[in-house]
Amino acid sequence: MTNLDQKFIENPLFLKWIFHEDPSLAQYWEDYLREHPEEKSQIQELKQRLLELQFSNDTLSYAEKAELGNLIVNRLDRDLKRTKRVLVLRSFMKYAAVAIVFAAIGGLIVYLNTGNNTYYQQFAEQIIQVPASGSGPVLITSNGQNVDLKKSNSNIDYSQNGTIVLNNDSVIPSFKDEPNVMNQLIIPYGNQSRLVLSDNTVVWLNAGSRLVYPSRFEDKTREVLLFGEAFFEVSKDEKKPFIVKTSDLQIKVLGTQFNISAYTEDKVIQTVLKEGSVSIRNNNSGLFERDLVLKPNQMASFNRISKDTKVYEVDVNYYTLWTKGLLSFDEIDFTRIVKKVERFYNISIGFSEPNLGTTRISGKLDLKQKREEVLEYLEKVSLTTIEKVNDHQYMVKK
Template structure:
């Protein structure tokens, strides 16, 4: 068995390509950042699969996956094979050594891989102990877990230190003077709004986590976001509001903006609707200077090549989710489908993966049931969204 076949036989590598999860993707991003000499080879190999399979590959058999890998290897023959083989030997040995550990820790990998990318200023935020939560949950100081309404939930912090949960339950704080670190966990299929102690309102999208203090007592109001959220920040001239993500930092005084920083996506972006924000990268030297956005602009950071671009955009396309609908113009179907998967906590696969590159325009009322949405998608795309079971659909 040659060296390329050894990589093809590596289950952890194929899991990254065919059964990607936030945990798998976070692990690989972390590994490639730590081993830049190997990163180009691995990404090139993975991108070869992505050129052939635009979206979901789980319908392929194991034999078909390996056959595809062999075809991709032929396309890469112009690269120095000897150099690649030496790298692959080292990588294969490393993956074999950590594969068992990875499977044992499961989703707990997410936080610890992201932790290295979080700035020192955020080091005092402790990681939540239970990272495998399946339902909307508020974690208070890593000690108390509060179940929230499924689907849509709401939290509000009062001036007296009380937490109002879904407009009904009131959580009293026995020691309101102490600052507690809280984590709001919103899995796929759910969304939430939270009013922080300073009056800032946050809409949290499906598949997201927000870590924040019960009160802001430092010179900065600082929170950590993993996933997507829309922020309506209360203005405080003497206390900037800072949103940390694993890759970028956003600093504001009072404004409205959307941030998308999902671990399983290669692009992190922020869109400004009102006011101004200053954006910097966690790794010094990546940006020539901090970026200041004006309303109607989007900044996109590519995690793979560390490139940054600024665009003038219609902000509605990036913020309408908080109002209960998705708006898209000439978007590829893959992108829309990914949002639907998160919002409804379902899985969609293609009978023909090339259908994912179809360009579509429209508006979806995601307050409707998924069946109603897919009836509309049927007419919009001339494809059939066929229900297999409660969580799985086939697009054909």
């Protein structure tokens, strides 16, 4: 880590430019690079290294990620001290698994952008120690216990008093004097999990996702924080609305079924409603701006860059079949399907020519099949060849 690297990491405009696309900042850094051409290659290299913190790969070593993470945390520590907020984050960055560092960085940025909120404070103040990558889903309980769920498809059930049953077998008891702080369920790439919350809401979490939630819902609202993709079957409680918060949006419901895809690296957040009704609010909305209300079989697509939201009539099955290990698509860009396959199998698929990814394809994948069988099917529907580079990397060619 050079002095120049440290100089940029300690610049809040630099970090915001990398993790939150902003046209005005993009112009600022374009001008800066034009005026300082001697720094261009190092800035581009540092930007790439920081972006790789968000993905599950082995491009950076654990030591490199820890060093970058600690520099970011040091910067945040100084900013937070100025606003008299205290966060215990160092251990978080020190022990976070390589496979889920993207969620850690996302969590930090969400907290800083949402202001002084008790819910996020509880989340941020937890010291998190996650087992090394390569394991199954990880549950971090309210008392700080780390539980490696081992199975790639796990079941976690919470009772009303906060007792946890794992995979219909082992039990983690709840204690009455235990504070009701945040739990976290972390799903590395190549895994999925089903979670039943204490109010009987059922959540299916897709690969590369994380959900932060209380062991018991004791406030006037039932709030959870999502990174990645999840399908919710919300139990009805008119006195306690259920709210899903993401980095940019919050979705409020009473009792309904819907899917949210809000991966940190995606430019678009998609909310698809199957049953009931949901209202969607941008975290940066003004006081008098109205919430967007969805009807069944509608999808709200929020663009993180333009901040625009568009509503479409859709076939809900295309967005929810992943909960059954299926992936259905109709005239969808090949790159979008590839991204979903990458997450499910924890692999990397590149394109020898960028235009190959723009091909629109249709079909249905059974993700319960072996990886090679799924890739062979993709070759047929895309009229391409998918060559194996190594155990985790593939290349799409004509």
